[in-house]
Amino acid sequence: MTVEPVPADTRTRIVEVAARFLREEGPGAVTTRGVAQAAGVQAPAIYRLFGDKDGLLEAVAEHVMSSFVAHKASTVAAAAEADLDPVEELGDGWRRQIEFGLENPALFALLSDPRRVAGSPAARLGKDVLAARVRRVAAAGRLAVPEARAIGLIQSAGVGVITTILATPPAERDPGLADAVFEGLLAQILTDAPATAGSGHLTAAVAFRAVAPELEHLSDPERRLLVEWLDRIVSSPSAR
Known part of the structure; x- marks a missing residue:
């Protein structure tokens, strides 16, 4: 017996309906029967496309993210094209991420599961976006720690802030918590002024590392070697 393929627009419709249920009523509302009925399909179509409810939730999380x-x-x-201040842009990204997590608590809970994040293309792309923001800060000579350390600190602080706020009753929430955490974070990862020749080895190396892959006057092997040297400097405890 030949199984007819499910049209792509049907899959999209199912995911969008499930995303609405998840956003408005939480994971408990995302049932195969309810989603199928709202999407105008038979329940077997959902099983064929997503396997089970967990598979459907994974698809929803990936779609929204x-x-x-x-x-x-x-x-x-x-x-980058408008040459905006990279530190201000980093702050804008932080605030949007916090708002997204607070507005989508069920989705945040799904995406906070390390097992889901590890295999999520959207999560990897999200980290790449953060890395691009951090690299702009580094290239401006404002980063006082290695890029990887800054990225890890920002991600950890963001998850912690969202988790803490969601776990606090609305009437007891501190409206300035996210901003206070971010200010403290900046104090840990930024220099007071752009790097100069006298700024210290680490700050100068971090700034140079951010632009080293783009140095067109060097060959590919030379750029890779330069990056390796700079990575060795910024990861050395003696440079801190």
Whole structure:
């Protein structure tokens, strides 16, 4: 017996209906029967496309996160083209990420599961967007720690802030918590002024590392060697 393929627009419709249920009523509302009925399909179509409810939730998380991350990527590109202040752009990205997590608690819970994040293309793209923002800060000579350290600190702080706020009753929430955490974070990762020749080895190396892959006057092997040297400097405890 030949199984007819499910049209792509049907898959999209199912995911969008499930995303609405997840956003408005939480994971418990995302049942195969309810989603199928609202999407105008038979329940077997959902099983054929997603396997089970967990598979459907994975698809929903990827769909919503992909849309959000794609928007973030476009803002990073626009900021670079307009030569906007990279520290201000990093702050804008932080605030949008916090708002997204607080407005989508069920989705945030799904995406906070390390097992889901590890295999999520959207999560990887989201980290790439953050890395691009951090690299702009580094290239401006404002980053006082290695890029990888800054990215890890920002991600950890963001997840912690969202988790803490969501776990606090609305009437007891501190409206300035996210901004206070971000200010403290900046104090850990930024220099007071752009790097100069006298700024210290680490700050100068971090700034140079950010632009080293783009040095067109060097060959590919030379750029790779330069990056390796700079990575060795910024990861050395003696440079801190």
